[in-house]
């Protein structure tokens with residue numbers, strides 16, 4: 039039987055930490071569906087289409103790309119998962135600080151649909167300190183994030199955010 043898991047997130051934008059997690063998840067599941075939240079609680083920097091495009095570009099040359107699908111979801115994650123032949127969600131854990139939020143989210147999802155389980159995977163040590171939020175903050179302030187995000191993402195971030203702190207209060 040073919041095992042599938044959904045890897046949901048805002049991916050605003052995708053980082054090398056996300057790719058590391060995807061590779062780890064592919065050791066456990068045959069296929070991963072990266073599910074981009076169209077309406078995440080936070081106000082995203084990039085539109086849904088931009089986030090999807092960056093994900094697809096970042097994975098276009100990946101050796102495991104044939105086992106990965108990128109999709110979009112609206113509304114509740116559990117409803118999206120229910121529409122797919124799987125009951126598995128994968129999420130990454132970097133540090134203790136992630137735990138409370140992830141724990142709450144997993145339990146809420148379980149309350150909403152008791153058939154769906156969340157599996158947590160530890161991010162590689164190399165990426166333990168990076169997050170999309172921090173990446174954006176660094177680029178906004180003129181810092182270099184090369185090696186932390188795919189090249190296409192770095193380019194987009196620079197186009198969108200370079201000079202931000204010169205032109206506004208931040």
Ligand code: PNS
Nearest residue numbers: 046047048049075113114115116143146
């Ligand atoms: O990358 P993120 O921002 O931590 O991802 C969070 C995400 C998008 C997975 C989460 O906010 C989500 O599942 N949103 C969809 C709405 C939902 O199902 N909410 C109930 C569970 S908290």
